[in-house]
Amino acid sequence: MEPDRSEYERRLVEKAQRALVAISLGDDAEALDELTPTAVEPVARSEETKELVMMLFGECSAMVSTLGDGGSAPVKVQVFDEDGEEVSIDQADPPVRTAVRTLLAEVHGNSEAAQEQVEIALANAAPDEVDSLVLQALRWTIRLSAECLDRDLPVAPWISDAVAD
Secondary structure (H helix, E strand, O other): OHHHHHHHHHHHHHHHHHHHHHHHOOOHHHHHHHOOOOOOOHHHHHHHHHHHHHHHHHHHHHHHHHHOHHHOOOOOOOEEOOOOOEEOHHHOOHHHHHHHHHHHHHHOOOHHHHHHHHHHHHHHOOHHHHHHHHHHHHHHHHHHHHHHHHOOOOOOHHHHHHHOO
């Protein structure tokens, strides 16, 4: 059983890498295509999407912790509307709210709450809202990794390989 799981995880990482390359090139549609689940059954498709999103948010959390010097320096999460004005999390679009809450739960070590946020979104959100959540996770992964790399801070090798110039 275990070799199948490690092969599955390797394929998820490769999909995420291709999506990160696409998003870094500004091709949202290609990034989403790269992350399209390969499973046929709806439950398996949702599980694959959840695992991809959780993997990205997990890495974002690690990078936020690294940027925040292991928690000794605060990292501020801001949410902006389409006009560039800062808004509260509760005023943000649903996919952004989910993304922020998921990231904050991960940063605070509550992976269960993070997973619940993603599961709720996958179960209840419209397809375009799910796409928006996935794109948010990809964009944050790109931005956080760039910031970490600029500061010579560690980034997961699979991410740095995908975003290397």
